Amino acid sequence: MKGIGEMIFTIIIMLILIGATFEDLRKKSIPIILVGMAGLVSVICVGLNLYLGNNILPDTMLSFLPGLAIIGIAYSTKQAIGFGDGLMICSIAPVFGTENLVTGVFLAFLFSSVVSIVLFILRKATRKTQIPFLPFITLGMGVVACAQI
Numbered sequence: 103m104k105g106i107g108e109m110i111f112t113i114i115i116m117l118i119l120i121g122a123t124f125e126d127l128r129k130k131s132i133p134i135i136l137v138g139m140a141g142l143v144s145v146i147c148v149g150l151n152l153y154l155g156n157n158i159l160p161d162t163m164l165s166f167l168p169g170l171a172i173i174g175i176a177y178s179t180k181q182a183i184g185f186g187d188g189l190m191i192c193s194i195a196p197v198f199g200t201e202n203l204v205t206g207v208f209l210a211f212l213f214s215s216v217v218s219i220v221l222f223i224l225r226k227a228t229r230k231t232q233i234p235f236l237p238f239i240t241l242g243m244g245v246v247a248c249a250q251i
Contacts, residue, residue: 107150111143111146111147111197112197112198112247112250114143115140115143115144115194115197115198115243116240116243116244116247118136118139118140118143118194119140119190119194119236119239119240119243119244120240121136122136122137122140122190122236122240123234123236123237123240126186126234126236126237127234127237130232130234131184131186132184132186132187132189132190132236134186134189136190137186137189137190137193138193140190140193140194141192141193143197144193144194144195144196144197145196147196147197148162148196158196158199161199161200162195162196162199164200165195165196165198165199165200165203166192166195167200168191168195168203168204168207169188169189169190169191169192169193169195170188170192171188172187172188172191172207173185173188173189173192174188175188176188183235184235186236187235187236187239190236190239191203191207191239194243198243198246198247202243202246202250203243205242205246206239206242206243206245206246207239207242208242209238209241209242209245209246210235210238210239210241210242210243211238212242213238213241213242214233214235214238217233217238218233221233
């Protein structure tokens with residue numbers, strides 16, 4: 103499914119990400135209902151693609167790896183990065199696909215590193231300061247979405 107259908111799913115996911123970002127900034131947690139909504143949109147997207155005869159299952163399965171890696175990192179670091187971030191990445195994975203998701207997550211790490219360094223230099227943060235990661239995921243995926251237009 104290319105074109106307008108793909109754009110609609112991307113816009114819906116971006117709106118969910120924006121809403122989750124505001125919650126993450128405000129409460130430092132990602133509402134499970136928004137993760138579930140993103141997952142539902144992804145399931146509908148995959149189902150529609152399969153109905154239309156697009157063989158996207160290999161890419162869909164592969165697209166879960168970055169989110170699962172983040173969940174593994176969250177577990178091994180006692181949530182230095184949160185489980186919610188990994189769950190949200192898994193939830194949006196099928197809509198963006200593996201290549202776009204990896205690019206977006208890479209950009210998220212890049213943006214968060216730059217912001218962290220700037221905050222550290224300005225002495226607004228220490229090594230122990232926790233910064234929500236979902237805003238950077240949203241920014242990275244937004245850059246990827248805009249690059250596809």
